[in-house]
Amino acid sequence: MVTSENTKMNGLERAKQLSKNRGLRAKELRSQGRKIIGYLCSYAPLEFFTALDLVPHRIMGSVGEPIIKADAYLEPIACPFVRSCLDKALKDDYDFLDGVVFPHSCDNVQHLSSIWNYYLKPELYYFLNVPHMTEPSSFEFFKSELTAFKKYLEDFAGKELTDQALLEAIKLHNKNRALLRELNALRKQDTPLISGAELLQTMVATMVLPADEETGLIESVIEEVKNRPPKDSDEDRPRIMIYGCEIDSPEFMQMVEDSGASVVMDDLCTGTRGYWEGVDETGDPVEAIANRYLDKLRCPRTYRVSPGTHEADIANRFEYLKEYAEEFDVNGAILYIIRYCDTQEFDAPDVRDYLQSIGLPVLHIEDDYTLAGIEGLRTRVQAFVEMIV
Amino acid sequence: MAEQQKTKTTATKSTKTAGKVRPIVKKMYLRAQEAAAEGRPIAYGMVASQYEEILRAMDITPIWTENYAALTAAKQVAEPYITKAEAEGFSNVLCKYAMVGIGFDAIRAETGKIPEGAPDGGMAQPTMLLGSSAVCDPRFKWYQTLGRYMDTPIHCIDVVYPNSNHFTLEMRDYYVKYQTEQFKELVNFLEKTTGTKMDWERLDHIMDIADETIQVWWDAYQLRKATPCPMPSQDHFSCMVPAYYLLGEQEALDFYRELHDELKERVDNKVGAVENEKYRLLWGGGLPPWHTLSIFNYFESLGAVFTIETSYHPPEPLEPMGKDVHPLKRLSSRVVDRAMKAQARAKEGCGDSRVQQILDLLKEYNNVGMMMHQARSCRAMSLGQIHFKNMVQEHIKVPTMFMESDIVDVRDYSEAQTKMQVDAFVDAVESYAQSLN
Incomplete structure (x- = not known):
């Protein structure tokens, strides 16, 4: 069996493997009893999941794979990325998810959420209302929505999400973000140390790993690209x-x-x-x-x-x-x-x-x-x- | 796909009252032109953003830009505006209401005047843009992009619906609070922009008229349950105009009183929208094809009448709130409580408020078929239709037709193909109706 453990040849190679076989690590973790929570888009508060020991897993599509099943559920005028995500789910490519969270990022994701919930019946389903406006009252509203969501996740996880645990998760995700900025900065040189394709693969890989494993992956990629022979x-x-x-x-x-x-x-x-x-x-x-x-x-x-x-x-x-x-x-x-x-x-x-x-x-x-x-x-x-x- | 030989594309109306809408629409644009000439404030606005009464209370003349796009479609003159927006770099798949509006304002910015041949004299130059997130994303993105053509003050508001499956009564408070704050910030913007203070008593009074209007409109549509049906959907797509565009005005209330009386008389005398009503149908989703509303008359020629519709359906009246409630809280509660009421009903039924509405209307109006319009450029109202149909079929095997076209762009419409589809659909409805007997 191919596992993520034996694909640790180096950072970039592992990132490539994970970006192609995105469920690899999530399935391993699930077999060890961890709960995997899928999410769409950039607006899901990852820190909540991490703080509750839930594994966030970004739902993505499959470029080049024809839509086979989604046509029966979602119109062709929907965003093709969203359709691809649904198609993969209907083909059981996301059968390792214990739950899904849809932030209200746009009309397409909003429509996808109820369809996903109805046909795929995840154990956890949550539609998070994200305001479109950025007035002071919008932040207050969003905080209330997040608080309600936090309560829901606590019930699901069976434990309280303390401020301390949340702060630790914030620090961990911030550390990973800082590492990604460091990696990205290696493109500033006249001859970039990492290509756009390699960086994207690394990004995709980080989004299908738990936060604590992200750190190691990004560090290993940084080390590798800094030390490989000059192009x-x-x-x-x-x-x-x-x-x-x-x-x-x-x-x-x-x-x-x-x-x-x-x-x-x-x-x-x-x-x-x-x-x-x-x-x-x-x-x-x-x-x-x-x-x-x-x-x-x-x-x-x-x-x-x-x-x-x-x-x-x-x-x-x-x-x-x-x-x-x-x-x-x-x-x-x-x-x-x-x-x-x-x-x-x-x-x-x-x-x-x-x-x-x-x-x-x-x-x-x-x-x-x-x-x-x-x-x-x-x-x-x-x-x-x-x-x- | 556009047909070369079109004759009449607007629908022939059944009721006398519906025939009174076209002059109202003309007057709407005339009012704005007069306001512009007199230097009074004019706002571009998005229908159903729940701020209609606020504008009236502050003597701001609204221009409902989506309605204008629909008007250009009905007049079959939308294409030059769409083409202009495309030339500006906007994608052909964007909302065609927005594309018409963007094209219109791009031409005006370029020529310095209202585009030649614009229906009803065109949209007057606005003094402010009021976007909203109600219903769909294009309703704030459109106005945001109009900055390309006019440096006009802009304000957008959120309209939040409690659409989470985990919505609880405790969450209602912060939804109402946020909505109230959004309206308050809008009023602050309007006061600053116009230099006029809001008259809260006047707003309260206007809301009273609005509530009564909604009630009379609702009552009138209950009469459409009668057999034969006294009013078809093509009349509805005209008759919704006063409720959506003149809400809070006495004229709108009077209009629905008149409509109510006419429908009552028709029901009493068994006057139907079609002479020999054979099939009763539900308009189950999507905005109408404004470019070819005459398709409804084709249905009628086959003995089929659309008795009711989910689009622009009158909102179910709510219990009046006490007089001590601030009008902005009253407005906000209306937004949230309507959605909560629909959700509560769905919880007792199929679980989805949108599908529950379809199931209820199929039953209450005794319909034996359903049509949905998949408008190519309208994601908000077209996405989910397949899912709704699937869910409906789990409860009732009613024949369903998906009409493929657009809200505005006639290039996405084939009359011959649609009519063939209608013929086959009506055959299926006939079989289904017989199976019920």
């Missing part, structure tokens, strides 16, 4: 930032890098959004979690109060992209927008215009997540890369 110089390769939502498989990054560019930064749900900002370790921990997830996560599903003019609004919403671009010496950006992801689709023209206004060439791609047309995309990306060179 040929990448100085002439355009440095690309990828903007989008759920890219959970390395094929797209690989294709961009095979096209002659280096992927040096991202703004993805499966990328920097997960680790760029941590949870405040002082004060009330539930309040700190509410602040981190509602305010610091940069997903277009959250409305940012406009400071006044359009120019100021755009700066308020997207200036962090400029900071990313400057810090990572980015030469161009690719917007990889999954069709039917409404909030991302609405933002795309503004993001495109903003990035162009700061001097970055932009390639705007709308795709269906499956990468079925990757050869067509390759042609477009190659032309884009050549244009930057």
Whole structure:
């Protein structure tokens, strides 16, 4: 039997294994009596699970795998990533989950949640209402929602979630986030020490491991990439930032890098959004979690109060992209927008215009997540890369 | 897929009262144009955001932008706006209400005037944008993106529904509190933007009118349970206009009183929407195909009448709250309590409030078939329909048709194909109806 224990050849190899066989470790842990809780999207408060010794497991789709079963339950105009997640679940690929938590991130996830619950009947099912607004009352509301959710999880886990345990979980997740930022920073060099595809695989692997095991994996990847023989110089390769939502498989990054560019930064749900900002370790921990997830996560599903003019609004919403671009010496950006992801689709023209206004060439791609047309995309990306060179 | 040879695409109405809606719609846009000429505040707004009465109490003229998109669809002039939005870089799969609105404002920003040929004189330039998260994400994302074309003050609010399966009575308090705070912040924004203070007594009075309007509207629709059905769905998709767009105005209340009287008279005299009613159907989901409401008349030609619909259904009236309750809390409680009431009913039945509504309407209105509209650009109202149908079938094997089209974009519609589908569906309904006898 292939287990995650005997695939510890090195950090990157293990990350690759786990990113391909995502249920591997979760199944082992479950056989040892641990409870595995699946969650969608970036808004599930991971710290709660960890503090209660529940194993969070991010639900992802399967790029390239045809939708077979989901058609009977979810319309084709739903986000194809969401459809892929459901399809995998209906094919029993998520049969190791003891429960699922759906934060109200967007319309697509909201609709998926009730369908998942009805047909897959998980032992634990919870729909967490996440406000879209960011007024002071929104944070207060979200804190109340989180408190109700915490109580529900306590009942499920059969133990109390103390502030002390929550703080320890916050510190552990913050440590992992800091390590991921350290790993990501290895892309700042003229010749990045880690490719975009490798980093994505590592990210995916971290999302299917318990937090305490994440630490070791990320540390081992850092150590490995720092110590491996230097690559040929990448100085002439355009440095690309990828903007989008759920890219959970390395094929797209690989294709961009095979096209002659280096992927040096991202703004993805499966990328920097997960680790760029941590949870405040002082004060009330539930309040700190509410602040981190509602305010610091940069997903277009959250409305940012406009400071006044359009120019100021755009700066308020997207200036962090400029900071990313400057810090990572980015030469161009690719917007990889999954069709039917409404909030991302609405933002795309503004993001495109903003990035162009700061001097970055932009390639705007709308795709269906499956990468079925990757050869067509390759042609477009190659032309884009050549244009930057 | 668009058909080349179209004749009449709007529906022929059955009731006299429904025929009075078109002038009301014209007047809505005229009012906004007059407000613009006189320099009075005008708000772009999202229907059913629960802030309608607040706007009226502060003399802010609303423009319901989704309604305008539907109007362009009904007039078959939506395409240039959609094309413009596409040219701006917005995806063709986005909500077509939003695409029409974005295209309209992009053209206005470019030309400095209302687009030529815009129906009913076009949407006047707003002085504020009021988005909301009620129903779907595009309803705040749309206005956020309009900053590209106008530096207009914007405020968006959350409208939170207790839709968790774990919702408890204890949670009601903080839901109502949050909703109240959201309305309070909206009022603060409106006061600041208009320089006018809210008159709370006036708001209370407007809400009284609104509550009465909802009650009369609700009562009127109970009359549609009669056989033959006195009013079909194509009339409903007009008659919902005063309740959604003029809520709190005396004119809306008077409209439903008149509708009630007309339906009563029809029921008393056994006047049906179709001459020989053979099949009673439920409009079970999705917003209507505004571009081709005449499809309802095709159903009628086969003896089928849509007796009731889940879309824009009148909200079930609630027990009035005491006079000592602050109007904003009254508004907030309305939002939360309506959802809780529906959930409570579902708990006694199938478990899902949306499916329970379908099951109830099938039964109460004696329907033998159900149609759902899968509108390509409307995820909020189209997703879940397959699931709803699956759940309904576990309780009752009623024939169901999924019509595939769009709310606005006629390019997603094939009349010939739809009519063939309708023919087959009505055959299935016929067999089903016979099996019941």
